[in-house]
Amino acid sequence: MPWLEIHINTNREDAPLIEDQLMEVGALSVTLQDNADQPIFEPALGETPLWSETRVTGLFEAEVDTSTIDSQLQLPTKANFKWHIVEDKDWEREWMQHYNPIQCGDNFWICPSWIAPPNPEAVNLLLDPGLAFGTxxxxxxxxxxxxxxxxxxxxxxxxxxxxxxxxxxxxxxxxxxxxxxxxxxxxxxxxxxxxxxxxxxxxxxxxxxxxxxxxxxxxxxxxxxxxxxxxxxxxxxxxxxxxxxxxxxxxxxxxxxxxxxxxxxxxxxxxxxxxxxxxxxxxxxxxxxx
Structure with a gap:
């Protein structure tokens, strides 16, 4: 089943307000992303920093009436938005396709558990990271x-x-x-x-x-x-x-x-x-x- 996403381009000041509105009109999830290649590597303790240009994305079921959502949202003047269809995929397998063996030493490899090691005679660490950090x-x-x-x-x-x-x-x-x-x-x-x-x-x-x-x-x-x-x-x-x-x-x-x-x-x-x-x-x- 496909999904619908609304992408709203805004700034850091208005992003929290837009996030709240999307949840109120029935978004299944809301994501805030950098919209201008401005990395935030490590926030200070207790801070939740946002980017000066932020994209707020709301995910909806495909059957939602987008015109009704548009009319319910009260977006700031400078914010602009667009709806997108999201293809339904097996996202776990999609990620797995792009994770390949990594050589960390002359005789030491990190290998996804679903791929045969490039060098069977080397020290091969078989890894399925799941939800934890470290690939x-x-x-x-x-x-x-x-x-x-x-x-x-x-x-x-x-x-x-x-x-x-x-x-x-x-x-x-x-x-x-x-x-x-x-x-x-x-x-x-x-x-x-x-x-x-x-x-x-x-x-x-x-x-x-x-x-x-x-x-x-x-x-x-x-x-x-x-x-x-x-x-x-x-x-x-x-x-x-x-x-x-x-x-x-x-x-x-x-x-x-x-x-x-x-x-x-x-x-x-x-x-x-x-x-x-x-x-x-x-x-x-x-x-x-x-």
Missing amino acids: GTHPTTFLCLQWLATQALTDKDIIDYGCGSGILGIGAILLGAKQVLGVDIDPQALLATQDNAQRNAIAAERFPVVFPDKCSNSPVDVMVANILAGPLVELAPTLTPLVKPGGKLCLSGILATQAEAVQAAYAPFFDFDPVAKKEEWVRLTATKHA
Whole structure:
């Protein structure tokens, strides 16, 4: 069954009002999008920023009377709109068609679980991310995987803080780590991590997953945390004691402009390597003082 969408071009001030009107006239969902290529990477705590030019999209059933909707909406003078037919698709399969294997090291690949690995002899991480963050396509995840592929992880204990899909922890185990503890605030992430670990034939006891309040206090050899700059700064007092003296720290989810602030939060206890950058994102790695 097809659907109908109304696209309304407006500004940040009027977007919330238009959103409310669309819900009142029966929209099944409302989406706010950037309409002028103006990225917002990380809002400040408690903020919900919008773009100076915002597109508000309302989704309706195909049988809706568009002329009635038009008459009910009281749009600002500068707002303009247009109706579109949306083809009904299997959106999960549509997304799957565009997710291909990713090489993160000389002998290390991330492979969608529904595609045969390009190199069966390599270390192949089979992934179905589900609703959790972490496919390897985002620069922050790729930078962490690339770093893990260069480390001596054999028999190491690791914490994957903010584990998402479990991609970093699973990669570490496949590269030789003894055990990884996955930590996340999102129940969906913990489920996705467990599913992906099982898909890669990793026993549950090698990759247990917990909420932050259940995280072990025992220091580990390697800490990886691919979150965002703000939470990483706030978590510095929590993460620092969880790394053994001489242990490794890998932080990502950080914009290049935020690198100094994150480094400053950990610098009293860690010696940092040169910053690794991909597009506008960076990865910070460091060794804890002995």
